[in-house]
Amino acid sequence: MQQEKLIHYSSCPSCSSTEIAEALTACDHTVSQKSFSIWECSNCSLRFTQDVPDAASIGVYYQSENYISHTNTRKGLVNSLYHMVRKQTLSDKHRLLCSATRLKHGKLLDIGAGTGAFVAYMKQHDWDVTGLEPDETAREVALTQNKVQLSPVSDFYSLQPESYDAITLWHVLEHVHDLHVYVGQLARLLKKEGRLFIAVPNYTSHDAAVYRDAWAAYDVPRHLYHFSPDAMEDLLFRHGLQLQVTRPMWYDSFYISMLSEKYRNGKGNIARAAWTGFVSDVKAFVDKSRCSSLIYVIGK
Numbered sequence: 001m002q003q004e005k006l007i008h009y010s011s012c013p014s015c016s017s018t019e020i021a022e023a024l025t026a027c028d029h030t031v032s033q034k035s036f037s038i039w040e041c042s043n044c045s046l047r048f049t050q051d052v053p054d055a056a057s058i059g060v061y062y063q064s065e066n067y068i069s070h071t072n073t074r075k076g077l078v079n080s081l082y083h084m085v086r087k088q089t090l091s092d093k094h095r096l097l098c099s100a101t102r103l104k105h106g107k108l109l110d111i112g113a114g115t116g117a118f119v120a121y122m123k124q125h126d127w128d129v130t131g132l133e134p135d136e137t138a139r140e141v142a143l144t145q146n147k148v149q150l151s152p153v154s155d156f157y158s159l160q161p162e163s164y165d166a167i168t169l170w171h172v173l174e175h176v177h178d179l180h181v182y183v184g185q186l187a188r189l190l191k192k193e194g195r196l197f198i199a200v201p202n203y204t205s206h207d208a209a210v211y212r213d214a215w216a217a218y219d220v221p222r223h224l225y226h227f228s229p230d231a232m233e234d235l236l237f238r239h240g241l242q243l244q245v246t247r248p249m250w251y252d253s254f255y256i257s258m259l260s261e262k263y264r265n266g267k268g269n270i271a272r273a274a275w276t277g278f279v280s281d282v283k284a285f286v287d288k289s290r291c292s293s294l295i296y297v298i299g300k
Helices: 058-062 077-101 117-124 136-145 153-158 179-189 206-214 229-237 252-265 270-286
Strands: 020-027 035-041 047-049 107-111 128-132 164-170 190-201 242-248 293-299
Touching: 020 206, 077 117, 077 164, 077 190, 077 242, 077 293, 107 117, 117 128, 128 153, 153 179, 164 179, 179 190, 179 229, 206 252, 206 270, 229 242, 229 293, 252 270, 252 293
Parallel strands: 107 128, 107 164, 164 190
Antiparallel strands: 020 035, 035 047, 190 293, 242 293
């Protein structure tokens, strides 16, 4: 068995500041039950998982039937509810892409395509879509269930520059080890007037404050980075990218709160999770930077 290699940061993986310190410790509730330390940079406000497995070692932490983006499972109440709202979220994403790019049809790259639901939806709406997914099982599910052929994510660096009207990463960037190399390639692949869409959890949200170390969106060690709006904007600026607009992901506060309740007490509390999600969205309605997850719409 290959020995697990860990990455220890002595400076911020985004801005390189040495002004970093431990913020909290969170548990991997999905696979290993191990605890991982989360540190915060006082310069750019990025949080990151410390002593995280390297790219060659982290694969075992994704091997769970409960990991919905790879298996499309409907097991359990939370995953069942996820499937119930997915049709609406797919429609919302399609509408956002068309609005932000000012195109009804275009060339789209979806990275971390999972089981291919979004790729299939956009193809049905006459977009020319390339979907990349690192997990072989997820690619197989995409083919059998959604009838789409996804490519391995290793193709990412061989794609033609300035080829895409839209590039989407729905809860993907927080998983990427080579952060700056990756964002640099995203910038190269985007057409001059194209738009990049990055969705990530927001640790400055109300539900994150309520659940603290039990907040499900920390999802250690699979989530390597934990973004605030300021941290995201700082990262984009370093690659010549400009934030155009931020859009809330309203359903995420409920989904994350339901998981977080289960992580906090071992059995969950639907009523309390629903209330926390509702309050989180109310606060985000007043100040969208407080939403549980955010979509960053980005241009060159």
